[in-house]
Amino acid sequence: xxxxxELSKKYGGVTVLNIEALEIPKGQTxxxxxxxxxxxxxxxxxxxxxxxxxxxxxxxxxIQVNKSEDWKPFTAAFIDESFLIGYLTPEEYFYFIxxxxxxxxxxxxxFLAQFSEIFNDEIIGKKKYLRDLSKGNQKKAGxxxxxxxxxxxxxxxxxxxxxxxxxxxxxxKLLSNLTKDSxxxxxxxxxxxxxxxxxxxxxxxxxxxVVVKDLKTSxxxxxxxxxxxxx
Amino acid sequence: MIKHFMNFEWxxxxxxxxxxxxxxxxxxxxFFALYFILVFLALGFGLYPILKKxxxxxxxxxxxxxxxxxxxxxxxxxxxxxxxxxxxxIKPLLILPIxxxxxxxxxxxxxxxxxxxxxxxxAVIPFGTILISEDYNTTTILVWMLxxxxxxxxxxFLNFIIESKSAETELSFLPIIAITSGxxxxxxxxxxSISGLLANAVNSITENPILLLIPFGFxxxxxxxxxxxxxxxxxxxxxxxxxxxxATTSDLAWTRRFGDIAPFLQLDLKLIWRNKRPRSTxxxxxxxxxxxxxxxxxxxxxxxxxxFIFVGIFVTGIFMINFGQFIPAWDxxxxxxxxxxxxxxxxxxxxxxxxxxxxxxxxxxxxxxxxYFGWKILVIHFAAMIYNIGVNSHVLxxxxxxxxxxxxxxQRAAFNYQGTGAVQWLIGFPLLLFPIIFFYIxxxxxxxxxxxxxxxxxxxxxxxxxxxxxDGITKRYLxxxxxxxxxxxxxx
Numbered sequence: 001x002x003x004x005x006e007l008s009k010k011y012g013g014v015t016v017l018n019i020e021a022l023e024i025p026k027g028q029t030x031x032x033x034x035x036x037x038x039x040x041x042x043x044x045x046x047x048x049x050x051x052x053x054x055x056x057x058x059x060x061x062x063i064q065v066n067k068s069e070d071w072k073p074f075t076a077a078f079i080d081e082s083f084l085i086g087y088l089t090p091e092e093y094f095y096f097i098x099x100x101x102x103x104x105x106x107x108x109x110x111f112l113a114q115f116s117e118i119f120n121d122e123i124i125g126k127k128k129y130l131r132d133l134s135k136g137n138q139k140k141a142g143x144x145x146x147x148x149x150x151x152x153x154x155x156x157x158x159x160x161x162x163x164x165x166x167x168x169x170x171x172x173k174l175l176s177n178l179t180k181d182s183x184x185x186x187x188x189x190x191x192x193x194x195x196x197x198x199x200x201x202x203x204x205x206x207x208x209x210v211v212v213k214d215l216k217t218s219x220x221x222x223x224x225x226x227x228x229x230x231x
Numbered sequence: 232m233i234k235h236f237m238n239f240e241w242x243x244x245x246x247x248x249x250x251x252x253x254x255x256x257x258x259x260x261x262f263f264a265l266y267f268i269l270v271f272l273a274l275g276f277g278l279y280p281i282l283k284k285x286x287x288x289x290x291x292x293x294x295x296x297x298x299x300x301x302x303x304x305x306x307x308x309x310x311x312x313x314x315x316x317x318x319x320x321i322k323p324l325l326i327l328p329i330x331x332x333x334x335x336x337x338x339x340x341x342x343x344x345x346x347x348x349x350x351x352x353x354a355v356i357p358f359g360t361i362l363i364s365e366d367y368n369t370t371t372i373l374v375w376m377l378x379x380x381x382x383x384x385x386x387x388f389l390n391f392i393i394e395s396k397s398a399e400t401e402l403s404f405l406p407i408i409a410i411t412s413g414x415x416x417x418x419x420x421x422x423x424s425i426s427g428l429l430a431n432a433v434n435s436i437t438e439n440p441i442l443l444l445i446p447f448g449f450x451x452x453x454x455x456x457x458x459x460x461x462x463x464x465x466x467x468x469x470x471x472x473x474x475x476x477x478a479t480t481s482d483l484a485w486t487r488r489f490g491d492i493a494p495f496l497q498l499d500l501k502l503i504w505r506n507k508r509p510r511s512t513x514x515x516x517x518x519x520x521x522x523x524x525x526x527x528x529x530x531x532x533x534x535x536x537x538x539f540i541f542v543g544i545f546v547t548g549i550f551m552i553n554f555g556q557f558i559p560a561w562d563x564x565x566x567x568x569x570x571x572x573x574x575x576x577x578x579x580x581x582x583x584x585x586x587x588x589x590x591x592x593x594x595x596x597x598x599x600x601x602x603y604f605g606w607k608i609l610v611i612h613f614a615a616m617i618y619n620i621g622v623n624s625h626v627l628x629x630x631x632x633x634x635x636x637x638x639x640x641x642q643r644a645a646f647n648y649q650g651t652g653a654v655q656w657l658i659g660f661p662l663l664l665f666p667i668i669f670f671y672i673x674x675x676x677x678x679x680x681x682x683x684x685x686x687x688x689x690x691x692x693x694x695x696x697x698x699x700x701x702d703g704i705t706k707r708y709l710x711x712x713x714x715x716x717x718x719x720x721x722x723x
Contacts, residue, residue, distance in 0.1 A: 072572065076572075087505040
């Protein structure tokens with residue numbers, strides 16, 4: 001589904017990302033781990049064509065992302081709060097995203113119903129603008145909005161950060177179901193090794209912009225990762 | 232400690248990307264400052280000779296004292312719109328071993344060295360010096376000059392009290408307008424002659440320096456009020472955290488009629504209505520509409536028809552110019568979302584265009600009553616509307632693709648230069664100037680109708696080639712997409 005070839009990004013002579021070749025097949029839950037500055041967000045930004053690569057390219061479902069915009073209809077993402085429109089209520093935000101993805105209000109209402117557990121009565125019908133919600137609730141709204149319209153590719157940067165424990169567990173369940181039910185390709189990054197090993201079928205470790213480990217998740221993966229990071 | 236505070240200020244100022252990037256704005260501000268200094272110097276030096284010449288029988292000092300009331304009123308209004316309490320980044324300091332009172336004293340103390348407090352000195356000192364050289368009692372004049380400084384500081388602190396109170400209300404500038412116009416009216420209709428009272432007070436203080444204690448006492452009181460307003464706000468759940476508004480939802484169903492641009496149109500309307508900065512463009516609409524009244528009834532401008540073109544462009548295009556020049560910076564806060572969503576750039580831009588188009592038509596319709604001042608004015612407004620729609624709107628959209636300045640939607644509007652860059656200033660002039668030139672040349676050589684026709688034809692061409700123009704503009708935006716994203720990502 002997603003191929004990165006010879007992909008690199010330099011800022012003022014410093015290489016922050018350098019991936020020779022990485023392929024993420026359709027329907028995979030793909031986890032990206034690495035310490036701060038490893039290049040996780042840079043990689044996601046490149047996939048979404050939010051920054052220009054210094055060399056190489058990202059191909060999303062046979063479309064080179066910086067050449068054509070045709071990858072947008074089947075790709076969705078939540079990277080940070082700048083993906084939220086602060087002066088809308090959560091409902092209005094969902095309707096807006098829904099409209100862009102060809103769903104009407106009724107569709108969105110049914111879609112949102114399945115998230116009532118996650119929302120925990122703190123998001124819908126609260127007469128609050130997104131900018132006034134807590135960080136955790138903003139994150140919930142952003143993640144749910146990224147799932148609107150059954151996108152084939154979902155990119156989530158640190159989805160577990162800022163979430164309460166209950167929501168973390170529910171989100172894990174949700175993400176696992178996503179690939180099973182609709183065959184979506186899910187890309188997430190996380191600092192929590194436990195969460196990624198639970199959710200992802202495959203885990204790639206980045207260090208200073210380079211892929212240092214590419215693991216198929218198994219019983220030993222968590223131990224291996226912990227060993228790798230406990231230096 | 233104060234030394235550290237000063238050091239932080241210095242670094243904050245010179246290390247901000249705002250300073251480094253917008254030299255043009257800073258030059259402009261320096262230019263304004265110099266201009267005001269010159270005006271005040273001229274006032275200071277010129278006041279005595281002028282008053283002496285015009286009113287040889289009166290004492291210039293007594294006359295000036297009579298006008299002080301208006302001075303302070305004007306000063307207060309100007310400060311309200313231009314001067315803000317110099318807030319520092321307080322949050323990181325709260326848990327450090329610094330007394331909270333020290334922070335407040337520092338902030339208040341810093342407000343005293345504002346440019347606004349020095350400005351009057353440029354008039355007061357020359358005027359006072361001249362008075363002394365004209366054989367006035369030196370002590371009296373020195374007391375008077377000191378008194379002016381105290382009054383300036385009183386206005387300074389009074390303004391912050393008004394600002395902090397009115398920041399809580401929705402139409403934040405209503406209280407100041409109400410207070411000042413109330414005072415002015417009381418004085419003007421001689422219900423209470425405040426200007427006379429103030430003049431008498433000043434006169435008796437200059438004769439009796441011991442009375443200086445009263446204004447000093449008042450100043451101390453205002454300082455204390457400010458202190459007690461600020462002190463309890465130094466908590467993260469106080470003023471540092473913005474209050475949550477009750478959201479009002481509206482589905483704006485009527486926008487459905489506009490087809491695929493409807494979601495963006497709804498978004499833009501909510502953007503304008505729910506955020507302070509863009510909302511003020513609506514109030515500017517009213518000002519723009521009334522702008523014609525400054526020109527049309529005035530016989531001086533009767534024969535200056537090209538001037539009317541300027542007014543016409545201004546009246547029908549004020550919203551367009553105010554809103555349009557910050558496309559796409561209005562959306563800078565969530566630009567990444569728009570760029571990764573299933574959005575065609577052209578739809579997005581078309582929605583902005585439609586908004587500008589509707590505003591021009593609306594403003595034209597609202598300005599129809601100006602026909603009272605002659606049918607020519609209606610014709611001029613119509614031609615100006617067509618020109619605005621066909622030419623200026625496209626120019627504004629095109630100029631927007633060079634926009635690299637983020638706008639924080641929650642900031643106040645008047646004289647808020649956030650988001651303005653050299654490009655905005657450059658683009659503002661041709662919008663108003665070119666139509667005047669386009670009108671003036673045929674008007675001069677052929678006649679009024681030819682001038683009007685030129686504007687309408689130019690606008691018409693723009694409207695006919697709208698699709699083609701939009702394609703070109705869209706390409707420009709696509710080209711500068713990554714630059715815009717990274718620019719909007721930086722905080723100011």
